[in-house]
Amino acid sequence: MNFEQIIGLEVHCELKTNSKMFSASPVTFGKEPNTMINEIDMAMPGILPVLNKRAVEYAIRVCYALHMDIDELLRFDRKNYYYSDLPKGFQITQEQFPIGKNGYLDIVVDGKTKRIEIERLHMEEDTAKQFHYDSYSLIDYNRSGIPLIEIVTKPAIRSGAEASAYLEKLRQVFLYTDVSDAKMEEGSMRCDINISIRPLGSQKFGTRTEIKNLNSISHVQQAIEFESLRQEKIILDGGKVLQETRRFDEKRKETVAMRIKENVANYKYYPEPNILPIRLNHQWVMDIKERLPIMAEQREKIYIDKYGLSQSEAHRLISYKELSDFYEETVKNCSRYKIACHLLLGEVLGYLNKKNISLEETKLTPHYLSEIIEYIDEEMISSKQAKEVLECVMTEGKKPQCIIEEKGMKQISDVDILTQLIDQILDNNEKSIRDFSSGKDRAIGFLVGQVMKETKGQANPKITNQLLLKLLKERVQ
Amino acid sequence: MMIQYSIEELHQLLQLNDFDSKMYYDELFQEAEFQQKKLNAFVTITKEKAYKDLKKADFISLLSGIPYVLKDNYNTKGIRTTASSLMLEDYIPIYNAHVVDLLNQQGSCLIGKSSMDELAMGGTNQSALTGIVYNPWDRTRIAGGSSGGSAALVASGVVPFALGSDTGDSIRKPAGYCGVVGFKPTWGRISRYGLIPYASSLDHVGAFTRNVRDMAIVIETLAGHDEKDMTSSIREVPHYLENLNDNIKGLKIGVLKSISDEIIDIEVKENFDSIICKLQGLGAVVEDITMPSNLMKAILPTYTIIANAEATSNHACLDGIKYGNRQDGETIDEIILHSRTHGFSHYIKRRFILGNLALATENQERMFKKAQKVRRLIVEELNRIYEDYDVILTPNGRGIAPKVNEIVNNYLYDDHVILESHLCLANLAGLPALSLPSGFVDGMPISVHLMGRIFEEQTVFNVAYALENILDFKNQYSREG
Numbered sequence: 001m002n003f004e005q006i007i008g009l010e011v012h013c014e015l016k017t018n019s020k021m022f023s024a025s026p027v028t029f030g031k032e033p034n035t036m037i038n039e040i041d042m043a044m045p046g047i048l049p050v051l052n053k054r055a056v057e058y059a060i061r062v063c064y065a066l067h068m069d070i071d072e073l074l075r076f077d078r079k080n081y082y083y084s085d086l087p088k089g090f091q092i093t094q095e096q097f098p099i100g101k102n103g104y105l106d107i108v109v110d111g112k113t114k115r116i117e118i119e120r121l122h123m124e125e126d127t128a129k130q131f132h133y134d135s136y137s138l139i140d141y142n143r144s145g146i147p148l149i150e151i152v153t154k155p156a157i158r159s160g161a162e163a164s165a166y167l168e169k170l171r172q173v174f175l176y177t178d179v180s181d182a183k184m185e186e187g188s189m190r191c192d193i194n195i196s197i198r199p200l201g202s203q204k205f206g207t208r209t210e211i212k213n214l215n216s217i218s219h220v221q222q223a224i225e226f227e228s229l230r231q232e233k234i235i236l237d238g239g240k241v242l243q244e245t246r247r248f249d250e251k252r253k254e255t256v257a258m259r260i261k262e263n264v265a266n267y268k269y270y271p272e273p274n275i276l277p278i279r280l281n282h283q284w285v286m287d288i289k290e291r292l293p294i295m296a297e298q299r300e301k302i303y304i305d306k307y308g309l310s311q312s313e314a315h316r317l318i319s320y321k322e323l324s325d326f327y328e329e330t331v332k333n334c335s336r337y338k339i340a341c342h343l344l345l346g347e348v349l350g351y352l353n354k355k356n357i358s359l360e361e362t363k364l365t366p367h368y369l370s371e372i373i374e375y376i377d378e379e380m381i382s383s384k385q386a387k388e389v390l391e392c393v394m395t396e397g398k399k400p401q402c403i404i405e406e407k408g409m410k411q412i413s414d415v416d417i418l419t420q421l422i423d424q425i426l427d428n429n430e431k432s433i434r435d436f437s438s439g440k441d442r443a444i445g446f447l448v449g450q451v452m453k454e455t456k457g458q459a460n461p462k463i464t465n466q467l468l469l470k471l472l473k474e475r476v477q
Numbered sequence: 478m479m480i481q482y483s484i485e486e487l488h489q490l491l492q493l494n495d496f497d498s499k500m501y502y503d504e505l506f507q508e509a510e511f512q513q514k515k516l517n518a519f520v521t522i523t524k525e526k527a528y529k530d531l532k533k534a535d536f537i538s539l540l541s542g543i544p545y546v547l548k549d550n551y552n553t554k555g556i557r558t559t560a561s562s563l564m565l566e567d568y569i570p571i572y573n574a575h576v577v578d579l580l581n582q583q584g585s586c587l588i589g590k591s592s593m594d595e596l597a598m599g600g601t602n603q604s605a606l607t608g609i610v611y612n613p614w615d616r617t618r619i620a621g622g623s624s625g626g627s628a629a630l631v632a633s634g635v636v637p638f639a640l641g642s643d644t645g646d647s648i649r650k651p652a653g654y655c656g657v658v659g660f661k662p663t664w665g666r667i668s669r670y671g672l673i674p675y676a677s678s679l680d681h682v683g684a685f686t687r688n689v690r691d692m693a694i695v696i697e698t699l700a701g702h703d704e705k706d707m708t709s710s711i712r713e714v715p716h717y718l719e720n721l722n723d724n725i726k727g728l729k730i731g732v733l734k735s736i737s738d739e740i741i742d743i744e745v746k747e748n749f750d751s752i753i754c755k756l757q758g759l760g761a762v763v764e765d766i767t768m769p770s771n772l773m774k775a776i777l778p779t780y781t782i783i784a785n786a787e788a789t790s791n792h793a794c795l796d797g798i799k800y801g802n803r804q805d806g807e808t809i810d811e812i813i814l815h816s817r818t819h820g821f822s823h824y825i826k827r828r829f830i831l832g833n834l835a836l837a838t839e840n841q842e843r844m845f846k847k848a849q850k851v852r853r854l855i856v857e858e859l860n861r862i863y864e865d866y867d868v869i870l871t872p873n874g875r876g877i878a879p880k881v882n883e884i885v886n887n888y889l890y891d892d893h894v895i896l897e898s899h900l901c902l903a904n905l906a907g908l909p910a911l912s913l914p915s916g917f918v919d920g921m922p923i924s925v926h927l928m929g930r931i932f933e934e935q936t937v938f939n940v941a942y943a944l945e946n947i948l949d950f951k952n953q954y955s956r957e958g
Contacts, residue, residue: 039572043794045565045673046552046574048706080790080836084809089793137809139798268836270845273677273787275707 001236003197005228006205007157009220011170012150013180014126014188015058020145021125022049022092027147029186033140041128041144043087048274051076055147056280058179059099059123060288062149065173065295066118068103072280076123076272081265084137085127087144095269098122105173106297107165116166117154124148149179155194155205160224167191167217172296175321184216191220196241197231206231207241211248211255223248227255299324307337316345322359323349329366336373343369347390363397364390372400379460385409413460418451418467421459425450426475437476444468480505481634481954484543484691491536491543498542502531502586505544505635509588512633518610518626520549521557522589534584539694541584546630546639549590550597550673553577556587560673561605562595564795564802564820574671575703576640576682583698588636591626595822596792597642597675599623600650601884604824609881612654613955614921618878621651623675624685628655631685634954638686638695644675645780646874646900648683649912649926654878656914656922656953658686658941662696663931664907665710668703676787679780679904687952689942692911693717696934712932720935723943726760730940731866734765735773739896745876745923748916752925752944753870759943766866768858773895775851780901782835782848789832795820856906867936869928871899873912877921900926909934913941914950922950 017027023040040047056074063070077095100121106113128144130137151170157163171189174182182189196208211227214220226248231241246255294302296318303314318324323344330340348369352359372389375381381389381404392403404410412418425447426433435443447468451459480501482490490496506524513519527544534542547553550560552570554577559565573581580587595604602610602625610625612618613633620629624641628651631639641648643661652659661683674680682699686692700714732753740746756763797803797816804815821829835844862869875897903910908931912924925944929937945951 039570042799044552044570044572044800045558045560045568045794046550046570046671048670048708050705050707078790080793082793082796082810082813084796084798084813087794087799088790089796090790141799266838268790268833268838268841270786270790270836270841 002200003228003232003235004200004202005158005160005224006155006196006198006208007159007163007224008155008194009153009157009163009166010150010192010194011167012126012148012190012192013062013174013182015055015147015149015179016181016188017052017054017058017147019052019054021052021055021123021147023047023145024050025145028142029181029188031142033138033142036142037144041087041141043089049092049272051275051278052147055123056099057288058147058177059121059149060285061177061179061292062151062173063100063103063121064289064292065177066100066103066105066121066151068100068118068121070285071097071099071101072282072285073097074099074278074280076275077269078272080268083127084139085130085144087128087141091124091127092272092275093124094122095267096271105166105169107162107169109159109161109165114162116162117156119152119154121149121151124150160221163193163224164217164221167220171217172318172321176293176295178293184214187215190215193220193223193227195224195227195231197228197235206235207243209241209243209255210245212245212258214248219248219250222253223255226253230255296321296324299328303337303341307331307341309337309341313341313345317341320359326359326366326369330369330373333367334370334373336377339373339376340369343373343386343390347387348394351391351394362394364394368393368400375400375404379413379462380404380411381409382411382461408456408458410458411460412455412458413463415463415467418459418464419471421454422447422451422464422468422471425454426471433472433475436472444472447472480508481952482637483688483952484539484637484686484694487543487637488536488539488541491534491541498531498534498536499528502527502544505588509630509635512613512630512635515616516611516613516620516629516633517608518591518620518629518633519546519589520559520561520592520605520607520626523556523587526556527586527588530581530584530586534586536584538583540580540698542586543638544586544588544636545580546589546591546627546636547577547587548593548597548624548627548639548641550593550642551577551590551640552671552673553587553590556590558590558673559606560596561593561607562795562820562825563606563822564797564816565673566606566802568800570671572671575668575705576699577671579699589630591624591630591639593626594623594647595825596673596788597623597644597647598788598825598828600646601879602626602651603884604822611881612878612921614656615878618880618921619654619884621654621878623647623651625651627685628652628657628659631655631687632657632955634687638684638691640682640684642672642675643681643683643904644679644784644901645898645904648681648685649900649903649910649924650874652685652912653873653914653922653924653926656924656950656955658689658692658911658913658945659924660684660686660692660696660909660911660937661903662700662909662934663710664904665708666714666909666932666934667696667699668701668706668709670703670705674787674791676784677791678787679784679901681904687954689913689938689945690718690721692941693721693938700934710932715935717935717938721942722939723946724760725756725940725943728761728868728936728940729866730756730761730763730868730870731766731862732763733768733869733871733899735767735770736871736896736899740872740875742876742918744918745872748918748923749872749925752915755944755947756870756940759947761940763870764866766862766869768862772851772855772858773899776855776902776905777894777898779848779851779855780898780905781831782844783852783905785828785832786835786845786848787832789829789836792829852905855902859902859906859908863930867929867933868940871926871928872896873915873924873926874900877918877923903928907931909937911937911941913944914953915944915948916950922953
C-alpha cells in the first residue's frame with residue numbers, strides 16, 4: 001500500500017521590535033537571565049497589557065507578504081492554562097479573530113511550483129524560557145512577552161521536502177519583511193509539525209500526531225520522514241496511530257512520545273477584557289503595504305529581466321538578504337550590474353567564507369564597491385588590481401581611492417608619457433622590431449612586458465597595446 | 478482631638494504657619510492605633526513612610542500633606558500588599574499602582590493599607606486574612622465589603638479619604654453601611670494599573686470621603702488617561718470641584734421602581750420616599766421608571782458568571798512560582814496545585830470553580846457567552862432610560878449593616894436578592910455611581926444610590942451635593958465606644 005503524507009505546519013516567529021508585545025521592556029537575546037524584565041513580564045498582580053504598535057506593523061508586513069486578508073479590527077483573547085513558563089497563567093493571543101487569514105506561499109520542489117495555502121496569522125506573546133535540571137528548574141523571564149506571530153498552514157504539505165521548501169521560503173519572508181532574525185537555532189523561529197498519513201487516493205484523514213519545537217529545517221525534514229514511516233509501520237501492522245504530542249530526538253533522529261492528547265485541551269478562551277477591540281486606521285495599514293520592502297521573488301525577477309544576471313546568479317544573490325540589499329544599494333550608483341554581481345558573489349563572498357564573518361562585519365560599503373567598479377570602468381585599475389583593492393577595503397576600511405594611491409596602482413593612460421616610454425624601449429630593442437617585421441607577433445608580447453616592467457604594471461594595457469602597435473608600424477615602414 | 482477634618486478644612490490648616498502638622502500626625506496615628514483595636518480595619522500601618530512623605534509635602538495642592546488609606550489591593554512599592562489573601566501574605570510589590578503615583582505626586586501621605594474581602598471577592602469583609610472589620614457605628618455589626626477597611630477608617634474619622642475598589646458594589650455597599658460617601662466613576666475614567674484585579678471589565682478605582690466636595694477633589698486628581706492602561710479614557714477630565722453646583726432644577730431623576738418596590742423595612746422605605754420629596758423640593762423632576770423583571774432577575778447571574786470567569790484567569794498568576802505563598806510539590810503542576818489549594822480560602826475556590834465552569838468549552842456558549850449577551854441587553858435597557866433621565870435613584874441596598882453573627886455564607890440566595898445586588902448594574906454598564914448617606918435606622922446609617930450616564934460624573938456629584946446640603950449627614954463620623 002502506498003501512503004500519502006498530510007502535513008500542516010505551525011510556525012512561531014519572534015518579532016525584532018524594540019520592546020515587548022505588551023510591555024515596555026526591551027526585546028533581547030542572550031542577555032543575562034532576568035535582567036531585561038519589568039513587573040509586566042513577570043505578571044505581578046495588577047499589571048495591564050499595552051499593545052506594541054510596531055509589532056502590529058510587523059505582523060501586517062508579513063500578512064501582505066503572504067497575500068493574506070487583513071482584519072483591521074484587532075481583537076485579542078485569553079488562552080488560559082497553567083504552566084511555570086507562563087507567568088500570567090494565560091497567554092494573550094488572537095484565537096477568534098486572527099489579524100491575517102487566507103494567504104499562500106508558492107514553493108518550488110523538483111522544479112515544480114506548488115502553492116501552499118496558509119490558514120491564519122495571529123499575534124501573541126512568548127513564554128518565559130525554562131532550564132530543567134535534575135532536581136530543580138530555572139526560569140528566564142527575559143523572553144517572557146516577546147512579540148510572536150504564529151502562522152498556520154492548511155494541511156497542504158505532502159512531503160518533508162515540501163515542508164523544508166516552505167520553511168526556507170517563509171524564513172526568507174521574515175527576513176525580507178525585516179521583522180525577525182528568524183534564526184531557528186536560536187529559537188526566534190520555531191516550528192511544530194502536524195502529520196498524519198493515509199492510503200493514496202483516500203479522502204479521509206488519518207489520526208495525526210504533533211511534533212513540537214523543531215529547531216532547524218533539516219530536523220523538520222528528518223522528523224517528518226521518521227514519523228511518516230513510524231505511522232506507516234503501525235498501520236501496516238494493523239495498529240492504531242495515537243493522537244499524541246511528540247518531540248524530535250536529535251541524536252537518534254527519531255520522534256519520541258511526550259504526552260497523549262486524550263481530550264483536546266480546554267483553554268477556556270475568552271476576549272481579553274483589558275484590550276478593547278482596536279479599529280486600525282486604514283491609511284496606516286495601506287502605508288505599511290506601500291512601504292513593504294521588495295520580496296525575494298520579485299528581486300530575483302528584476303535581477304534577471306532588468307539587470308541581465310543569470311538565473312543562478314540572481315538566486316545566489318537573494319539567498320542572503322544582506323547580500324541582496326548590498327547589491328541593490330550598489331547598483332543604485334552604478335549600472336555595471338554584472339560586474340557588481342561578480343565581485344559580490346566572487347571576491348566578497350569568498351572573503352566572507354574564508355574569514356567566516358558576515359558582510360556587516362567588514363568595512364565594505366555599497367558606495368566603496370560602486371567606486372571600485374567605476375575605476376575599473378575608467379580603466380584606472382585593472383580587474384586584477386580591483387580584487388586587491390576590494391580585499392584591502394574589507395580588512396582596513398580605507399577609501400578605495402586612498403588604497404590605489406598608496407599602493408601606486410593608478411594606471412598610466414597618458415598617451416604622451418606612454419609614447420615617450422615606448423620609444424625608449426623600442427630604441428633599446430632593435431631585435432624585437434626586426435622580429436615584428438618578419439611576422440613574429442610574439443615580439444609584441446615581449447615589448448608590452450617591457451613597458452609593464454618599467455611602469456611596475458601601471459601602464460594601461462589597452463592603450464599600451466594600441467600605441468606599441470602604431471609605433472612599431474611607423475618604425476618598420 | 479484634631480482629626481476628623483475634611484480635605485478642604487485640613488488643607489487650610491496645613492497652610493497656616495502656626496499649624497503643627499507633625500503633632501497632627503502624632504495624634505492621627507494614636508487614633509489610628511486606637512481605632513485599629515476597635516475596628517480591625519488596617520492590614521498595615523505605614524507610620525514611618527507617612528512621616529517621611531509629610532516632610533516633603535509643601536501643602537500647596539489640595540491633597541498635599543493629606544493623610545489617606547489604600548485598600549490593600551493597590552500595589553505599593555516596597556510596602557506589603559496582601560489583598561487580604563494568604564496567597565499574598567508576604568508579597569511586597571516592586572511597583573506602584575498608577576493612582577498611588579498620582580497621590581504621591583500630590584504629596585498625599587499614605588498612613589496605611591486597609592483590610593478587604595480576600596482578593597476583593599465578597600461583600601462582608603469576612604474573608605479577609607486579618608479577620609472581619611467592625612462597623613464604627615456598632616461593633617457588633619460588619620463594615621461590609623469588599624472595601625470594608627477603607628470605609629470604616631473614613632467613617633471613624635481617622636482619614637478624610639481612602640481608596641477602595643468596586644467590582645459589584647464593593648465601595649458603595651460598605652459606604653452605605655458605614656455612613657460615608659462612596660463613589661466609583663465611569664469605567665475607564667481612572668487607570669486600573671496596579672490595582673490587583675478581581676474582574677477587569679467590572680473593576681473600578683473609587684474612593685470614600687465624608688462629603689461630596691472632597692469626593693470631587695479626589696476623583697479629579699485620580700481621573701485621566703494613563704498610557705499603562707489601554708482602557709483608560711483620553712477624554713479631558715472636567716474640574717469637578719469647580720463645577721460643583723447644587724442647583725439641580727429641571728434635572729430628570731428616574732426612580733427605579735423595580736428596586737425600590739422591594740424595600741421591606743418600613744423605615745428604609747420612609748427614608749427613601751423622603752429623599753424623593755427632597756429632590757422634588759430642589760426642583761428636580763422625579764419620575765418612576767421600571768426595567769423588565771426578567772432582566773432584573775438576570776442581573777445577579779450575569780454578574781456572577783462574568784465576574785468569576787474573569788477572576789479565575791486574573792488570579793491565575795497567583796501560582797506560587799514567581800511570588801506568592803509557595804507550597805512544595807514533586808512536579809510543577811503539583812507545586813501550583815498545592816500553592817493554590819493552600820493559598821485561597823474555600824470561598825475563593827468556590828468562585829474559581831464557578832468561573833472555570835462558565836468558561837469551559839462545553840459550557841461557554843450557554844454560560845459565559847450568554848452572560849455577555851445579557852450584559853449587552855442590560856446596558857441597552859439602561860441606555861434607553863438615560864435617553865430620558867439624567868440620574869437613576871435607588872436605595873443603596875436593603876438597609877443597615879448586618880450583625881456579625883447574622884452573615885451567612887450563602888447570602889447570595891437571599892430572598893431579596895435584587896434589592897441587595899442591583900448596585901452591580903453600574904459595573905455591568907460602567908456607569909458613575911455614588912452612595913450618599915440619607916438617614917439612620919436603629920442608630921445605623923443608611924444611604925441612597927445615584928447612578929449617572931457614562932462620563933457624567935459631574936451630574937451625579939451635583940445631585941449628591943444638592944442633597945447633602947439639605948441633609949444632616951455631611952462630614953459625619955462615628956465616635957462609638
